[in-house]
Amino acid sequence: MIFWIASYPKSGNTWLRALISSYYYSKDGVFNQDLLKKIDQFPTKKYFNGFDYDKKIATDTCKFWIKAQEKINENKKELKFFKTHNIFGKLNNYDFTNRQNSIGCLYVVRDPRNVFTSLKNHYQLNDDQAIKWMTNDKNFIYYVQKFEENGYSDFQFISSWNVNYESWKVQKKIPIKFIKYEDLLNQTYFVFKEIIEFINEIANNKEKVNINKIKNVLKTTSFEKLKQNEIDHGFNEAVPYKEKKDKKIPFFNLGPKNDWKKIINEDFKLKLENAFGKDLKELSYK
Numbered sequence: 354m355i356f357w358i359a360s361y362p363k364s365g366n367t368w369l370r371a372l373i374s375s376y377y378y379s380k381d382g383v384f385n386q387d388l389l390k391k392i393d394q395f396p397t398k399k400y401f402n403g404f405d406y407d408k409k410i411a412t413d414t415c416k417f418w419i420k421a422q423e424k425i426n427e428n429k430k431e432l433k434f435f436k437t438h439n440i441f442g443k444l445n446n447y448d449f450t451n452r453q454n455s456i457g458c459l460y461v462v463r464d465p466r467n468v469f470t471s472l473k474n475h476y477q478l479n480d481d482q483a484i485k486w487m488t489n490d491k492n493f494i495y496y497v498q499k500f501e502e503n504g505y506s507d508f509q510f511i512s513s514w515n516v517n518y519e520s521w522k523v524q525k526k527i528p529i530k531f532i533k534y535e536d537l538l539n540q541t542y543f544v545f546k547e548i549i550e551f552i553n554e555i556a557n558n559k560e561k562v563n564i565n566k567i568k569n570v571l572k573t574t575s576f577e578k579l580k581q582n583e584i585d586h587g588f589n590e591a592v593p594y595k596e597k598k599d600k601k602i603p604f605f606n607l608g609p610k611n612d613w614k615k616i617i618n619e620d621f622k623l624k625l626e627n628a629f630g631k632d633l634k635e636l637s638y639k
Contacts, residue, residue, distance in 0.1 A: 354429055354456035355422060356552065357527075358392065358436050361517045362494065363471035364463040365534040366436055367604070371579065372545055373434060373552075375570040382569030386582065386589065392434040397496075398506035400425065408504030411493060415447045415510070422454040432456070432556050438494065439509045440520040449510075452526045457555040459548060460521045463534035464638045465514045465629050466613035466622065475604075480621050487514045488628050515632050528555055533636065541571055 358373065360366040367389070374388040396414055400421040406413040425433060439449050465487065473483045486492060489512075496507040511517055521529060530551045537544045549562050572578075583604060613622070626633060 357458040360461040365461045371574045382566035384573040395435045411505040415444045438511045441524045442520045455527045458529040470616050
């Protein structure tokens, strides 16, 4: 069965995958980049092999979302983690997922003002473009670098920041645990231990939490360690600069130093707060 690690882009999904993959897919909890491959992304092209869709139509894979998941779940007893930025809900009257294919979810939510600054770096956007990107309820992403080959095969419907978050919040089909990126950053040990306990409960895993393994996970997945790892070995999920195709944008850029209070000007701060005020208040973002 599928266990989702969901989020809006640039909200900490990759870091959470590093934590989870190091704990569940290594013997000692020590992170290496290959472990991230154990938690694949959905939707992506490989899961639609054999299905008749038009790769030139952005939304055409959505009619096979459920069938692709049924194929993934042919061995229903096996727990499979998948990353997604997709909303929870319907598109063109097709469900993203259902309780027959999904066992649970972790949703990482991050202060949208810090998401804003991170998006600007990753997608090479200016302030106006980033605001439009985050407030566009019809927004979607796909693998731009392989578009000529894959078309829209990797299409993910992300909608706006607030719609994405609220779509997972209001659903009642599968158990879900919400994690604030800021809590994971400031209380990593306690929050991650709760995450493991949640996963084990959902998966009916009777094993006790391995404290020594958690300690190794945390030592090897700190932002500084991940950033240095990228400097030394590169990072598969980093994308090239638009003007310098031979050079990639640092994926692990500012991390804990990404502080919207020091980066965003007053005008755009107000625009973000006007757009997402209800959720900012609900999540106690000040």
